[in-house]
Amino acid sequence: MSQKRILLVDDEDDIREVAAISLQAVGGWEVCSASGGTAGIAKALAEQPDAILLDVMMPGIDGLTTFKCLQADSRTRDIPVILLTAKTQAADRDCFEKLGVAGVLSKPFDPMSLPDQVGALLAAAAEGT
């Protein structure tokens, strides 16, 4: 079975690096990354990852706009997207989930449990489809 690949999109170098280490070493994912929305969309098109972990608050094209662009393109529409957000209020999360994302994860995340959380959200999203 080929290794599953996840695309990380976050403007913060340290967060991207820690998430990558966590998902690779603990979760067994193959990881590619981008530091902004535009680069993230390009990577998603080129790499066709199995999932995308997408920061909401980024300079330039933010996470929600990036998600809408991914949804608007038939080549990336079906890639499940998990949003990473500092907004922890239930109303914010409901709002994000209604957009059709596979899940929402809170920042800061725990590097040790991040892969399990990603896996659980993707499994739940797959069941729901």
Place this chain on the structure above:
Amino acid sequence: MATEIAPAIEAIWQRSRGEIDRRITTLEDAVARMSEGGLAEELRAQAERDAHKLAGSLAMFGFPTGSRRAREVEQALGSGASAAAARLLIAEAVAVVREEFDRRSLPANGAEEITAAGGHSSGVARKILVIDDSALIRGVVQLGLEGESGWRVRVAASGAEGLELATRERPDAILLDVDLPGMDGPATLTRLRAHESAREIPVLFLSGHGTPQDHAGLQALGAAGVIAKPFDPATLAEEIGRMLSWAR
């Protein structure tokens, strides 16, 4: 598994901590400006962004409290921070973030990583406050102590600003210009000695008056020593360490 990724996360921390330190310093600058009653919108917005980034990253490196407090700072700054209660919350939360960062910054393997030329046995990077109205002198001190020795330097351009920073930040030592405009160096020293949270901090005068009599007079005021201007930034840490008997 934890041990497998811990070294990698530690390496990321080592690469990132300079930027994290800069962000905390921005928050501290915002606190200082707020206490003076004038936080410019540009600095407020930058501090809010930096607090947001700190909140998102600090917990990954092992300080969840710092992360949580940074989030409080972000929210308080975002709400305008005009109320006195909000300003107090921000000041207290930023102090907690700084304290946790400094504690986490201690090198795990002792003195090898951050040791000043005139450093000290515990390997902790010293925090020095320089109070001088000359931007050039402040810059040279920063260059010498931060660039050459890995110490951290806080700067103040006046006696009043220095007093505020000294009581809030509790530096390991203060470099104090003698000829400050307004409240001069000796007057600032007197005020420092009268303040409970600053009276134990050793003070070294920076003086352009080089006679032994001048220096003796300054030391009689309660200074731990006098550093003559001009000084060599490359050996400044060593000179401070020697004057304050900080072990190598």
